[in-house]
Amino acid sequence: NEYPAFGGNYTVIHHTQLINELVGAGKISLEVSSDQYTVTFHDPCYLGRHxxxxxxxxxxxxxxxxxxxxxxxxxxKSFCCGAGGAQMWKEEENGSMRVSEARFKEAKETGVNTLAVGCPFCMTMLNDVSKADGGSVEVKDVAELVAERMKPGA
Structure with a gap:
């Protein structure tokens, strides 16, 4: 969003938008299994609210x-993973639960085995909590889930 202020005139899209364009144009072919695969999706702060x-x-x-x-x-109305605005590199603030733990708890309460994300910071924060929780919920990027269903040679 800031590129024009620095003289840039670029079209920037999120990788899920690119995936949708490629699927829609037939440039990626997906094999959709009859097995139902269910996830919960965490809306990244910058992608969603910003x-x-x-x-x-x-x-x-x-x-x-x-x-x-x-x-x-x-x-x-999504809730931050705890890394927004590069918060992952600063010291934790006092509280009863880390922000990432609170968000992971919300995901786990949906009953799914996989938490889908669309941001590398969210992936890091939520993966760390999942590991500490014994890996009870797998954290994967949307692109990983799509790639797992790509037809060979696609």
Missing amino acids: NQIFEAPRQALSSAGVTTIEMPRNES
Whole structure:
């Protein structure tokens, strides 16, 4: 969003938007299994609340035959993973629970085995909590879930 202020005139899209374009144009072919695969999706702060992109990740998951169960706080009411604004590199603040733990708890309460993300910071924060929790919920990027369903040679 800041590129024009620095003289840049670029079209920047999220990787899930690119996936949707490629699937829509037939440049990526997906094998959708009859086995139901269900995830919950964590809306990244910058993608969602800052750029109002909510449908693209869900559409990419759907095109791969993945069903999404929403957490109570989703889309514009989503809750940060704890890394927003480079917070992952600063000291923890006092509190009863880390932000990432609170968000992971919300994901786990949906009953799914996989938490889908669309941001590398979210991936790191939520993976760390999952590991500390014994790996009870696998954290994967939307692109990984789509790639797992790509037809050979696609």
